[in-house]
Amino acid sequence: xxxxxxxxxxxxxxxxxxxxxxxxxxxxxxxxxxxxxxxxxxxxxxxxxxxxxxxxxxxxxxxxxxxxxxxxxxxxxxxxxxxxxxxxxxxxxxxxxxxxxxxxxxxxxxxxxxxxxxxxxxxxxxxxxxxxxxxxxxxxxxxxxxxxxxxxxxxxxxxxxxxxxxxxxxxxxxxxxxxxxx
Numbered sequence: 001x002x003x004x005x006x007x008x009x010x011x012x013x014x015x016x017x018x019x020x021x022x023x024x025x026x027x028x029x030x031x032x033x034x035x036x037x038x039x040x041x042x043x044x045x046x047x048x049x050x051x052x053x054x055x056x057x058x059x060x061x062x063x064x065x066x067x068x069x070x071x072x073x074x075x076x077x078x079x080x081x082x083x084x085x086x087x088x089x090x091x092x093x094x095x096x097x098x099x100x101x102x103x104x105x106x107x108x109x110x111x112x113x114x115x116x117x118x119x120x121x122x123x124x125x126x127x128x129x130x131x132x133x134x135x136x137x138x139x140x141x142x143x144x145x146x147x148x149x150x151x152x153x154x155x156x157x158x159x160x161x162x163x164x165x166x167x168x169x170x171x172x173x174x175x176x177x178x179x180x181x182x
Contacts, residue, residue, distance in 0.1 A: 048091055052179035055084035055152070061122075061159045074163040082124070082155040083177075085142070091181055092145045096138035097124060097155070100174030108169040115167040121160040122173070131158050138178055 062078040069076045087093055103116040123131035126141050142153055 046090070048089075048181050050089040050091070050093060050179055050181065051087065052095060052177060053086050053088075054177060057083070059083065059157065061157060063159075064161050067163075070161070070163045076161045076163075078159050078161070080157045080159065082157050084152040084154050085177060086152050087142070087144065087150040087179060088148060089144075089179075089181075090146050093143060094140050094180050094182055095142040095153075096178040096180060097134065097141045098138040098176050098178070099134045099136045100176055102136055104171040104173045106167065106169055106171050108167055112167040112169055114169075115165060117166060117171055119173065121162075123158040123160075125156050125158070126153050131156075134175070138176075141177075143182075 059080060059082045062080045064070060064076040064078065085095060087095060099119045099122070101119070103118055106114050106117060108114045119134050119136065122134045124134050124141070125131045132139065141155070142150075144150055
């Protein structure tokens with residue numbers, strides 16, 4: 001009679017948890033080591049990081065002090081120091097200025113007529129530059145390349161007053177400074 005002897009072969013495999021690995025090691029049944037290397041690729045996106053800082057957001061334009069300030073033609077020009085600005089940016093940039101409307105808004109004093117003072121009566125310059133008329137279309141007032149902190153630039157305003165047109169009262173005009181990446 002023959003005896004039947006069961007034979008069971010068992011193979012053991014270690015399963016590693018699924019995770020990102022830079023290399024892996026596998027032991028085969030014969031005890032030798034087989035090695036494999038896993039390469040990875042890293043990627044990132046750096047956004048534009050930009051900051052415009054204004055040293056003040058309200059400016060009171062200087063007005064003529066008295067009747068003697070006006071010329072024989074009835075006009076006077078005053079100069080007012082406006083805000084400073086600086087930029088921090090990881091890319092090239094431009095700073096722009098524009099008026100929010102085509103005229104100043106005017107709240108007339110009692111008995112005075114209202115007047116839509118044109119923005120053409122206001123000019124701006126940066127530091128020692130030349131005065132340019134402000135418009136309601138953005139105009140470049142500064143630019144640069146990536147910088148941790150640009151030097152402060154000073155904006156000055158020159159206002160033209162006409163004794164025959166500028167009525168007494170409070171005038172205001174919104175002015176927008178814009179930081180753009182070309």
